[in-house]
Amino acid sequence: MNLNLRINQKDYPIEVRPEEKLLGVLRQLGFLGAKSGGCVKGECGACTVLMDGNPINSCMLLAVQAQGHDIETIESAGQHPSQGWKKTDGYSILQQAFIESGSVQCGYCTPAMILAAKALLDKNSDPSEAEVRDALSGVLCRCTAYVKPVQAVLAAAEKIRSLTGFDGKASD
């Protein structure tokens, strides 16, 4: 079955088996964050990607169902997305905040955490702690007890507000 998936604003024509999940296809295409897929039954959230701007578990969708939607992986988060996560020259504000706050321990959930946080901050640059916790609620972390990632997202939000001079929530 031939598909055309739009990932990080680029089209990827690919042949897939109909039963293949989006997670597997992203792995085949070499997207690094998606290698973190863990439980493959929608519980751990390690395989999070953004679909049309919302965090989803890529193990819960067939790849064919993602056709026609915008998929965003962790590779889109750096300052130089084309260079990918490891090779990037610089980090996004969120990535930097995760590093500075010590949110990256084993690192397994980190790409998912950052994408989930990005989805929140793209819509709301002044979130409450409860809103941050809800935004991260789809991603399990067994190292940090969520304290550091929550601090990181709040710090990143503050930095985004200070850089943009925008202190409110995105209008509809």
Next chain:
Amino acid sequence: MTEKTMQYKRPTSMDEARALKQQFGDKAKLLFGGTFQPKLEEELEVLIDLQKAGLDVVEWNESGLQIGGLATLKSLEESLELQEFSEALSIEYGLNVRNTLSLTNFLAQTNGRSPVLCCLLGLNARVVLLNRNEEILLATYMEEKTQEDPVIQIRIPEVLNLAFESVARSAKDLPIVCVSVAKSGDGSVHVSVGGVCKLIPGFTLKNDDGQEKIKAILANAEDEWASAEYRQEVGAVLLSRALLKLHLEAGLQETK
């Protein structure tokens, strides 16, 4: 080889989808949005993806909310705008699943332990099934559900308010007992009880506090999680708290 012969269709209406299903019969499978375990049988020849068939429509009218089966749990939450429903939802699912899991697939796999189902039953929800033109009570669907006849629409009558209470081993565990109480537009107060795999029948309050009724319906609610006696005691307390919440909220709304 299944991968070479499988066709993928994305019909733009349910009429088109039904025609395709009729044409290919058992060799076609309908895809009802995001699910925990997308599984495809080997003999399938056609996948009919319903994501563009108009089954994710959300509509409010004089009789309440009508929401398509392919809408996600997140869409339902945003449509209802009930804080207590959101709390019940957050117990059961993180945001990723709420963004993905369709109502059809949620209802197909859920059981009486679900706090979300408890709220929907409290809200006196009705459902429309793929192969029936009439709506039936969600409780009836839960008793009789089959894979061949999934839910394609949920209808929730006008709701004034909803209160939800639960007890679990931890904040994000599925409840051992949960109670939802909803006040409808016609003034009636409907009670639903969950936390037990087997569906517990709900009831409507009629000039009483429901204490005896809730103990009666939980009389046999014993499983590996809790005894029936425990659930009876806790259920009665949760019902009192939920009713108090409902009345306090009603009082606040009147004050405003």
